[in-house]
Amino acid sequence: MVRPIIDVHQNSYDVPVIVVSNPLYTAMIADPVNIYVMVDNDYSGHVGLVIGDREQALLYDPSGGYIGCGEKCLANEVAHRGSGEFMPYPDFDWDTYLSYHRWSSDDIVVIQFTIPGEHAERLRNIILNNDYSYYFHCATNVARVLRESGGIFENLEDGFRAPWGVKKELLGMKPPAVLFPNAK
Secondary structure, eight states: OOOOOOOGGGOTTOOOEEEOSOHHHHHTOSSEEEEEEEEEOSSSOEEEEEESSGGGOEEEOTTOOOOOOHHHHHTTOOOOOOSSSEEETTSOOHHHHHHHHHTTOSOEEEEEEEEEHHHHHHHHHHHHTOOOOOTTOHHHHHHHHHHHHOGGGTTOOOSOOOHHHHHHHHHTOOOOOOSOTTOO
């Protein structure tokens, strides 16, 4: 059986992964969890969020059309999934998710953050208890759940936004001050 790609850094489409977290900050986290924000910058665009790596990964794909299925598709099993919801591994994998978005755009990027485990758990709980997946609000929903989770995302702006706006906002974030907070 063919195994799906579950490490975004090894994706088959050469989609860049931009690591935003400060290495000093990341090294100080006792229980680090990676999260990934996928931004598709085509004419309508899309934003999705993945919490965790490998078998612990959870995809939040609000207002999305990706139906997922991962290993079930590879084994020719029927996999009924809807869009605009969350999907745990193995119902999705990075290659099928990125491939789906590559059909309409070559302008895709994945932004990686490393956060403490308790922050990732808050984020998971917000997503699992979320009922806001309105069409054309993927970027707004991803930014909202990130903001509601607090931590380094607590200052994200509220309100409607486009995928390229979320990308700009996340790439412009300043990592937390580490070791020498008053040094300039």
